[in-house]
Amino acid sequence: MRTSIATVSLSGSLTEKLTAAARAGFDGVEIFENDLLASPLTPEEIRARTADLGLSIDLYQPMRDIEAVPEEEFARNLWRARHKFELMRRLGADTVLVCSSVSPRAVDDDALAAEQLGRLAGLAEDFGVRVAYEALAWGRHVNTYDHAWSIVEAAGHPALGTCLDSFHILARGSDPKGIEGIPGDKIFFLQLADAPLMAMDVLQWSRHYRCFPGQGGFDLSGLLAHVLRAGYRGPLSLEVFNDVFRQAEAGPTAVDARRSLLVLQEATRPLLREAAGLAAPAAPVVPTGVAFAELVTPDVVPVAEVLGALGFTRTARHRSKPVDLWEQGRARVLVNTGPAARRDGTALAAIGLESPDPAAAARRAESLLAPVLPRRRALEDVPLDAVAAPDGTELFFCASPALPVLPGQVGSPVRPELRDWTDDFEHAEHAEHAEHAERTERTELVGRVGRVGQGSGAGSVTRIDHLALTQPWHQFDEAVLFHHSLLGLSGQESVDVADPYGLHRSRAVTNADGSVRIALGVGPAPTDDGARAQHIALATDDVTDAARRFCAAGGRLLAVPANYYDDLAARYELGDEELATYRELGILYDRDRKGEFRHCYTETVGRVFFELVQRDGGYQGYGARNAPVRLAAQRAAGRAGR
């Protein structure tokens, strides 16, 4: 089906909005009146610009407070409408949205409303315009879709139909099943918006909290199914505004928007195929594990020191790039000292995801508008499919090893025709002997870290438990939808966490068995983007042992205030010795209905720190109740370090 977006959904000037919509691949736009009024372009120029961009103008909106008023006022309204119809002729727009009246002068008289809307449609017809009448959820007398339809039906004018808006229907709690009773050709337009489920005034809810389909709590695919069964074949159009999008850049918002429509169409695929023979995106290929996390760093020493102290061993080096592989159990960390590091400092730049079918995963990502990354590689390298997440993190799709890989051993691919990414790496002993003139400086660095590069012996880390990424403030919802729709990861509940300077929001996405867990966070304000922390959480069966080894090897754990442990003592019946150990090492404790969670944090290098976590008895969370203490301790450590 054709896709469309209202200009009010994007920020910037009208020109910027149109360009962003076209670049994201929309077929058309709704022109929001205020955007036109504020534009220096004439209607003819807007028409030409839109056409040049390959966009149609699917709707002009909104026309307000028209119907069910005394005759004298209606005459003035018709006069106003005539001006707008003339404008629409110049603009080349053939459908206008009329919202149900909110005027205190409107009367509760359906017959009058029908009669006046019929006359409006008659005038519209003279200009080649169709009128789409929509019930606002806060309309004075008409505020449900079935009521609006009954008025349209009573008017019986061919140029008068109804416009359905998912927000207005679902926010009122109306049953959308009744939509199937409306003839499809009388549904002139369909606007789609989702919203988080909130108990609040519906006008404020609409104005500040709308979001794209799949980012809120409404059943939009259910609603769309009813609309399609009714026979609607017009565009799927997004009318979404909220306090975040208003400030965000139009380009990424438009991509996020279109992705949400692609995912929505996928959910209603059988019906849509019937309706329009649409090519649906490839099915999701859910990752089966974390192949690696890749750090970039301009200074390998502090990173190597931390990894070494954590028990990692540098096992291999990439054939053609300045990248080392560090391993411990099934946890693999790549350390990249290439050019990106000089730009960004020490950061978590990429995640390798084990995939049963890397090529199919990449195809799906591409079909959902993820930027596919160029393969910058030497001829002999294993081709790796990679895309960029909304926060810029690179996601690599790697062939899944068939078997658990033992420490120090490289895995074999599950499908023999797929080459393993580790084939690009040479074992460290071998690599040490390779001589490349251009590596002199690097070799020197590696020499410096040689002492810690072999790790502290058999560590107790078994694998990567989760990765935590702080998202740009404007793209939190987009990030969740991205990981959900592209990777088939399920979003868990959103949690608010207070740090000394604001509320952080966090939401994890995981696969079914928990072998891939990504915690997406966002800071309190747009300004916090610069200092986005990221972390790699490493699973261990014995966090106390892991923490002790780390400290013995010279690592420093984040100091946790003594008051925290006094509270733990009050809250849980932990043994004195156990508590004393936690207090000594800085281990935090949490418990849920299923099990227990013990965890501690390393100090931060660049933007990155590590967490050691021990999950017992099926604990599913991330220790959110401890996050305020952790955040405050990190703030304090950051201040002390400055």
Added chain:
Amino acid sequence: MRTSIATVSLSGSLTEKLTAAARAGFDGVEIFENDLLASPLTPEEIRARTADLGLSIDLYQPMRDIEAVPEEEFARNLWRARHKFELMRRLGADTVLVCSSVSPRAVDDDALAAEQLGRLAGLAEDFGVRVAYEALAWGRHVNTYDHAWSIVEAAGHPALGTCLDSFHILARGSDPKGIEGIPGDKIFFLQLADAPLMAMDVLQWSRHYRCFPGQGGFDLSGLLAHVLRAGYRGPLSLEVFNDVFRQAEAGPTAVDARRSLLVLQEATRPLLREAAGLAAPAAPVVPTGVAFAELVTPDVVPVAEVLGALGFTRTARHRSKPVDLWEQGRARVLVNTGPAARRDGTALAAIGLESPDPAAAARRAESLLAPVLPRRRALEDVPLDAVAAPDGTELFFCASPALPVLPGQVGSPVRPELRDWTDDFEHAEHAEHAEHAERTERTELVGRVGRVGQGSGAGSVTRIDHLALTQPWHQFDEAVLFHHSLLGLSGQESVDVADPYGLHRSRAVTNADGSVRIALGVGPAPTDDGARAQHIALATDDVTDAARRFCAAGGRLLAVPANYYDDLAARYELGDEELATYRELGILYDRDRKGEFRHCYTETVGRVFFELVQRDGGYQGYGARNAPVRLAAQRAAGRAGR
């Protein structure tokens, strides 16, 4: 009465919070448990720090999910409470807040709740602690203050009382009159928080939207009166948190907080005097007009060009400072090229307010914690009382002239014993001849603007209509309360206005006859503080004439898109000629129930622009419906100008 504030109300570390509370003059604090847990200070150190700062610890909070549970669980709760009572002994805190349970395991059994709370109080007594039981608005079984009190009463334990929280009481819509039925000595604590009136889930409302008394919509003075009549003599304590304060600096927030309590006490003064013999702030001295607006600028030429084109004449120069007086009708603008300008660029730095009693106005401002500005002046200068508004704008209190002042004429003070601020200025002809070596560079500048310095003859500007100031994002509510409480200006309704990159909020404060109007605005995000626009709106009886004169004198008005006028034509029955004039000049139009508003804007110099406004028939607004078009045009002009 003693004033207190919960540490959760302020941002930063516990140490920062305590310091801010002490500096703002609070007598005590409530220690929020999470702040203690996250602090590296021991309870003894916190106790010492608090005492050093002259603060008492009035409350430790909160203890949750204690009562009305099966005996086994209650035993665990008592065990937990014992730990906390020990902690409180170390801390030197003698009252603990217990919130009504939200646990799914709590049962609806008042007798059990009373029995268990009585036992808790018995344990508390052993530690010298009192238990204050509070009904959370979202408590599972106990969620109204009268219900909580009935349980406390039934328990009948001397160490058990109730805690009243204005938010929980008023958000539930409970009638606070019943508070008078509670014995004063059984009200152990009073927490005060206001909130904007919103129809939303009460937990979200509480978590994200609480504000200080006088900044929301609740009748807090009414509630306080009931509490005082009940005989409560404990501290007035603020427990306020919202998404803004969490990010704001603790220092200004604490001052804003304490000011709100002073104003609240003033509102209940008769009762309070009876209760505690408190010194109430001096009564507000409402300003009777705008004496002047003062611009600072590092480059006088563009400012002088705009003022000249607007019809202003440079009439006088300050005796001892590099400040010129420009006049037209009763509108006076000071142009200051002193040191501040080199720092801040061209900005609206100060407002002179005509006051019937400048000294009393300053005393009141000081009693409400406004920073009193030092008088940097030469010996012979007229002493001017001035304070700083939250956004840094200096407010000068000037002796009101008795009579309207004619163009070019300096006014005489209404009270003969008060000297007129204009006495510091020498008439321009006289000033031109003064010779000061240090003014050479300046004189040169003035020479360059001499051509426009005499204005375009008899202009049509009559006075300053209003001043528009953009506030720092974190201080919008504070600014409204500041102007209301210090100056006795009334806050008008808050309006949201969309610009291409976000929602702006705006709220005007005015005196009764509208001769002082200040529009306080705030941009969409904390990051917008850097580019805060300000403007001076000048009243005229004929905006078309004023605009024409301005253009004829070489001024440039903000270009308004043609589409705006097509919409005006559809919306109002304006004459073709009138519309053509507006379209030509860039005049905007609005209408309310009372009258009409016509206005236009100059281009921006530094952070400042001017508006010409014509109010007819008692129009009371500021043309908010035109603001999106104006903001978009300014964005476009800014881009073009870069």
